Amino acid sequence: MKNMPWREIEKTLRETGRDDVPVRDSDAFWAAFKDRAEGETRNEPAPAPVVLFPAWLKAAACFAVIVTAAALLIPAPSNNSIVDAELSEITAIEVAAAHGEITTDESAEGTIVWVHGLELEDAGPNQIKAFDVAVDHSAVTIMNDESTNSTILWIHGMELK
Amino acid sequence: METGEFQTRIRAAKSGDVDAFAELFETLRPATTAVAYRLVGPNDAEDVVMDTYLKAWKALPRFNERSSLKTWLYRIAHNCAMDYLRSRGRRLERIMPQDEVDDRDIGELEDPKASLPSAAIEKAETVTAVRGAMAKMDEMHRLVLELRFMDNLSYADIAAAMDVSIGTVMSRLFNAKRKLQRIMREQKQ
Incomplete structure (x- = not known):
């Protein structure tokens, strides 16, 4: 047999x-289920919470939270933008065709960029034409999933601190 | 099922109509059974499905419809399967179904391929090769291939059934495909 x-x-x-996978007979399953569910x-559903605080107190609390959050979000000065990059290590990406959306995932031994719903008639490994990465990485794999009409760009071994 | 009909049934099931619950969830039972089967094996799958459905029945009034009913159910199935394995001190590992033992004399055995045309022989060889390679895969990678290609689950549903992120599903799928192809190449040599 040749390589498949x-x-x-x-x-x-x-x-x-x-x-x-054997599936139990429907009538038998639901008869047993009803016996046990009875x-x-x-x-x-949880009942509506009792109102303990007046509206003006809630508004004041919200204002305080917003001010605190805004203060925390102002970035500290840094000489090394890459160290702070975290989720933005892919700095640019160019895709060959119209697509639905792009999502990323950083929890799977590298970074995965998932380009959904590409509208290419002839799907091949060239939908992602160019991309830039902020840090060193060990390898890049581009794969196509025809069943979901998606292209997956997988950047292995990103070394972000 | 149309949206209006679905909403009517889910409202009825939430308020305690067990028949509406059965109508709503019956179509999902083969896939849920497959998920349970893949996670705990053939002997315990039915028990896990029953536990899953009982938990779904109890929790349905608080189902907020942020995820699909199917994804929600698979997540429950995953939790039930893990509880089941924990309660028996087992880890996620499945015993592959073994072929029945054939105790006939060697002279009585016929070549199963003898009466098949060549295309059918090639097909049978392919199926045997793929099954053989699948049996050599580690559980994590075999599971993701089974759920994706044999059970036809979406990435989101696999993520729920395996309790991992969608990105992890993609990563595992990619590695599993490579692993399966490598095993098949090695089998051939």
């Missing part, structure tokens, strides 16, 4: 489906 392309492996997995205490 991913497309063929995926097709085989999809065709296999969940044939191996008399169970349910989590009723």
